[in-house]
Amino acid sequence: xxxxxxxxxxxxxxxxxxxxxxxxxxxxxxxxxxxxxxxxxxxxxxxxxxxxxxxxxxxxxxxxxxxxxxxxxxxxxxxxxxxxxxxxxxxxxxxxxxxxxxxxxxxxxxxxxxxxxxxxxxxxxxxxxxxxxxxxxxxxxxxxxxxxxxxxxxxxxxxxxxxxxxxxxxxxxxxxxxxxxxxxxxxxxxxxxxxxxxxxxxxxxxxxxxxxxxxxxxxxxxxxxxxxxxxxxxxxxxxxxxxxxxxx
Numbered sequence: 001x002x003x004x005x006x007x008x009x010x011x012x013x014x015x016x017x018x019x020x021x022x023x024x025x026x027x028x029x030x031x032x033x034x035x036x037x038x039x040x041x042x043x044x045x046x047x048x049x050x051x052x053x054x055x056x057x058x059x060x061x062x063x064x065x066x067x068x069x070x071x072x073x074x075x076x077x078x079x080x081x082x083x084x085x086x087x088x089x090x091x092x093x094x095x096x097x098x099x100x101x102x103x104x105x106x107x108x109x110x111x112x113x114x115x116x117x118x119x120x121x122x123x124x125x126x127x128x129x130x131x132x133x134x135x136x137x138x139x140x141x142x143x144x145x146x147x148x149x150x151x152x153x154x155x156x157x158x159x160x161x162x163x164x165x166x167x168x169x170x171x172x173x174x175x176x177x178x179x180x181x182x183x184x185x186x187x188x189x190x191x192x193x194x195x196x197x198x199x200x201x202x203x204x205x206x207x208x209x210x211x212x213x214x215x216x217x218x219x220x221x222x223x224x225x226x227x228x229x230x231x232x233x234x235x236x237x238x239x240x241x242x243x244x245x246x247x248x
Contacts (some may be wrong), residue, residue, distance in 0.1 A: 003039070003041070003042050007033065007042060010029055010032070010033055011029075011033065011042075011045060011046070011049075013029055014026040014029035014030050014033070014049055015049070017029065018049070018052060018053060018056075023053045023056050023057050024053075024057070026049065026053050027050060027053040027054070027057075030046050030049045030050045030053060031050065033046045034046050034047075034050070040073055040076070040077055041077065043073060044070050044073045044074055044077070047066045047067075047069050047070035047073070048066070048067070048070045048087075048088070048091070050063075050066045051063045051064075051066035051067040051070060051091060052091075054066065055067075055091075055094075055095055060095055060098060060099055063095055064092065064095055067088065067091045067092050067095060068092065070088055070091075071085065071088035071089065071091075071092065074087075074088050081115050081118060081119075082115070082119070083115060083116065083119040083120070085112075085115060086111075086112040086113075086115040086116050086119075086130070087112075089108045089109070089111055089112035089115070090108070090109065090112045090130065090133055092108050093105040093106075093108035093109045093112065093133065093134075093137060094133070096108065097136065097137050097140060102137055102138075102140045102141035103141055105137040105140075105141075106134065106137040106138050106141055106143070109130070109133055109134035109137050110134060112130055112133075112134075113127070113130040113131065113134055116130050123157060123160060123161060125157060125158065125161055125162075125168070127157060128153075128154040128157040128158050128161075128168060129154075131150045131151070131153050131154035131157070132150075132151070132154045132168075132171065132172065132175075134150050135147040135148075135150040135151045135154070135175065136175075136248060138150065139175070139178070139179065139248055142182075144179050144182060144183060147175075147179060148176065148179050151172045151175050151176050151179075152172075152176070154168070154172050155168075155169055155172035155173070155176075158172065164199075165199050165202055165203065166199070166203070167199075167200075167203070169199065170195075170196040170197075170199035170200050171196070171247050173192045173193070173195050173196040173199070174192070174193060174196040174247055174248070175247060175248045176189075176192045177189040177190070177191075177192030177193040177196065178248045180192060
């Protein structure tokens, strides 16, 4: 998909504003770009950007409208089982989870995970991201066994790819500890949390991306990842989220 230089420049400006926490400024640019004659590929990017801006402002019903329209275009452009569609599904899943619709969020997350497993190498860390996201929805729905199983699979992927002492592993350990807390398995929960804290203390000073400091027994994170910088590649899939964003 080729988009003109003006569109690309304005799109990048909107993404920059969003990354800087200026969602209202980004929203204005996205709305200006949403012209009736905008090609479908460009429309997908603008709809996704608008959904993210509204989501982060807490305007969830408006955000869902744009996310659903974006997803519809993605399915029309690429088919229902394309990797870009998985990104749209994960956007909707996060939004549904924030609205307390945990079952629906888990269903969307399961579909996204299935698409990624079909489309990517088995050791791709975007699968670990999706497992982490899905486990979050399952945890909120109190489906602790399912959440635990997916967390352990995500942990295995991160450990195999980046080693035991990495952010992804520490987030999984933290979340496994939270599940133990819910089950009353305090001793095992403390062990998970202690290792998670140890990993974060070890690498916080050398990681190039600013990361929020751990509180005891809980990691802090945001639910909405920053949008990507590519042309048509869906931001939620093209740029992996930081593992902090999957902490319970």
